[in-house]
Amino acid sequence: MIPVSVLTGFLGSGKTTLLARLLASPQFSRTAVIINEFGEVGLDHHLIETSEESFVELQTGCLCCTIRGDLVLTLEDILRRRDAGTVAPFERVVIETSGLADPAPILHALMSDAGLSQRLALAGVVTTIDAVNGLATLARQPESVKQVAVADRLVLTKTDLIDGAADGLAERLAALNPSAKVLTASFGAGGPEQLFDMGLDAAPGRPPDVRAWLGFDDHAHPGPAPHDAHRHGSQISCFAILRDEPIRAITLTLLLEVLAEHCGADLLRLKGIVNVAESPDHPAVIHGVQHVFHPPAWLDRWPSEDRRSRLVFIGRDIRQNWIETLLEALDAEVGEVTGRR
Amino acid sequence: MSAGVPDHVRALLVQSLAAWHVTGEVRTEADGTLLLMAGDKQLRVSRAAGDLPFRWMVSDGERSHGVTSIAGLLRTVRAAVDPGYRPIRLHIAPLPLLPP
Numbered sequence: 410m411i412p413v414s415v416l417t418g419f420l421g422s423g424k425t426t427l428l429a430r431l432l433a434s435p436q437f438s439r440t441a442v443i444i445n446e447f448g449e450v451g452l453d454h455h456l457i458e459t460s461e462e463s464f465v466e467l468q469t470g471c472l473c474c475t476i477r478g479d480l481v482l483t484l485e486d487i488l489r490r491r492d493a494g495t496v497a498p499f500e501r502v503v504i505e506t507s508g509l510a511d512p513a514p515i516l517h518a519l520m521s522d523a524g525l526s527q528r529l530a531l532a533g534v535v536t537t538i539d540a541v542n543g544l545a546t547l548a549r550q551p552e553s554v555k556q557v558a559v560a561d562r563l564v565l566t567k568t569d570l571i572d573g574a575a576d577g578l579a580e581r582l583a584a585l586n587p588s589a590k591v592l593t594a595s596f597g598a599g600g601p602e603q604l605f606d607m608g609l610d611a612a613p614g615r616p617p618d619v620r621a622w623l624g625f626d627d628h629a630h631p632g633p634a635p636h637d638a639h640r641h642g643s644q645i646s647c648f649a650i651l652r653d654e655p656i657r658a659i660t661l662t663l664l665l666e667v668l669a670e671h672c673g674a675d676l677l678r679l680k681g682i683v684n685v686a687e688s689p690d691h692p693a694v695i696h697g698v699q700h701v702f703h704p705p706a707w708l709d710r711w712p713s714e715d716r717r718s719r720l721v722f723i724g725r726d727i728r729q730n731w732i733e734t735l736l737e738a739l740d741a742e743v744g745e746v747t748g749r750r
Numbered sequence: 751m752s753a754g755v756p757d758h759v760r761a762l763l764v765q766s767l768a769a770w771h772v773t774g775e776v777r778t779e780a781d782g783t784l785l786l787m788a789g790d791k792q793l794r795v796s797r798a799a800g801d802l803p804f805r806w807m808v809s810d811g812e813r814s815h816g817v818t819s820i821a822g823l824l825r826t827v828r829a830a831v832d833p834g835y836r837p838i839r840l841h842i843a844p845l846p847l848l849p850p
Contacts, residue, residue: 521841667821669840671769671828701841731769735820738762742805742820 410530413502414605415515418537419546419553420508423566427537427594428505431604432471441472441487441499443480472496480504480515481522488528501605502529511552512559513677516698531696531703533561533622535604537594540568544578547585557585558645558677558723559698561622562604566594587647588623588680588721620712623649623680623721644726645677650733652718655686660743661693664736669700672727676700681720682712692716754782755795755806759820763795766824772831788831795823 418424428444431437465473474487490496504519506512512534519531536556539546543565546553557563563582582591592603656664661683668676679697683705692712693705722732755778763776763786774788783796792811798804804816806823810830817823828835 663819663821666840667824670821670825670837671766673836673838700838704842728765728769731765734758734762734765738758738820741756741758 411500411502411528412532412605413504413519413529414532415504415506415512415519415534416537417506417510417512417534417556417560418508418564418566419539419550419556422508422537422539422543422546422553423564423594424505424508424537427564427566428503430594431503432467432473433469435469438469438471439497439500441474441491441496441502442505443474443483443487443502444505466496472499480518481525484525484529488525501532503605509552511555513555513674513698516559517701520698520701520703532605534559535562535564536560536589537564537566538578538582540565540578541570541575544575544581547581554585554645555677557582557589558647560586560589563589563591564594564604565591568593585645585647586723588723623682623719645723646727647721647723648729650718650720650722650729650736652684652720652736655684655689656718656736657686657740657743657747658688660736660740661685661695663739663743664732665695665697665702667735667739668732669697669702672724674699675725675727676722677725678723679720681718682708683718683720684716689716695720754797755784759795759823760784762820762824763827766827767831770828770832770835772828774831786827786831791831793827793830795827 416424416428425444428442431440432442467473472487474483484502487496487499487502491498504515506515516531516534519525519529536559538557543553547557563586565578579591582589590603668679676697676699679695679702681695683693683695685691685693685705688707690711691707691709693707695705696703722729757778760776760778763784767774767776767786767788772788774786774791776784776786779785779794783794786793786795794809794811796807796809798807798816802816804818806817808815808817808823808826808830815826817826825837829837
């Protein structure tokens with residue numbers, strides 16, 4: 410299974426510059442990168458091993474191809490080339506989105522195509538933020554807010570121009586998405602691997618770091634309360650729901666159905682680890698973007714002694730107390746129907 | 751029909767109106783049914799009789815609708831009080847979240 414990461418960020422946020430650096434990095438070998446235009450990345454011709462109209466293979470072992478109309482067809486094409494041995498056997502895929510793109514449809518395409526489901530696994534979303542202009546962009550461009558809200562990693566670019574980030578940017582990012590890890594484009598000692606190590610695509614033999622993936626630190630509210638986020642002029646908020654009691658599988662299913670039905674596009678992301686009553690020793694990891702959810706991934710064991718369910722919500726104008734009340738009501742009904750409480 | 755709608759259902763309907771940005775109120779009547787008022791709509795929510803294949807009945811004064819679950823109750827109530835409501839179906843994707 411090949412992990413797929415989505416690289417997004419608003420126009421001028423340094424996404425392409427970051428990608429160009431990554432393409433030249435030996436640490437980024439064995440990666441297939443799907444971009445919008447070769448010209449934007451400015452590939453160093455010394456690095457190019459082979460090329461054709463829509464496809465370039467670099468000396469670093471990195472593949473670079475442009476999207477020709479359809480993302481799914483492009484992914485199928487590079488997988489076919491990999492299988493045929495006509496390109497290096499890449500071990501991960503990075504998809505660059507257009508700066509104006511809402512990343513949700515791309516995530517849906519990745520999550521929903523049955524033909525790709527046997528080969529690819531969504532690893533996460535990386536979003537670049539211009540440290541100089543990011544705050545103003547977030548105030549003006551709703552797409553940029555969504556790009557931040559769905560991210561697993563936020564990468565501050567152009568920090569060298571102002572020795573850090575503009576006043577208020579860190580607070581704004583924390584209000585929009587406190588569960589995302591914030592990095593600078595210089596990477597420090599960790600290198601570019603940090604970008605794509607989301608916690609869930611663990612090395613063989615190593616349990617997935619669900620806690621890091623959730624961005625959860627044992628507090629019911631991983632970041633500012635929803636009303637704080639509203640005060641910043643956005644209705645996007647992030648909150649976590651903790652539950653001590655196991656959740657029945659049917660209750661969880663009904664909860665996701667109701668959330669999809671009533672929140673739809675406003676549920677930007679939901680991720681969580683759930684103590685399912687029918688499977689107490691194997692927690693379920695759930696992950697959804699708007700109304701599209703992965704099937705639960707069942708872990709071999711709990712990552713720690715803490716067996717509470719944790720659900721992290723990032724959404725637009727979604728109320729925590731409504732979801733808590735809904736969960737209680739669904740659980741009570743399921744308990745009543747099944748004759749248990 | 752038997753009455754006695756549990757308090758957590760009333761609490762959920764109150765919270766739901768707020769979540770949907772619908773101004774209204776929900777009160778428990780003497781017979782244990784719920785009366786939900788929003789704009790010019792009045793809905794009465796009660797438990798369905800035991801011989802019906804439903805759990806809840808929702809009546810708007812002219813017609814009664816039977817629903818089988820909390821999820822169905824919310825769908826029916828919202829469709830009545832929120833003209834802009836367009837339900838979206840949950841889609842479970844085939845793509846695995848974790849590489850094996």
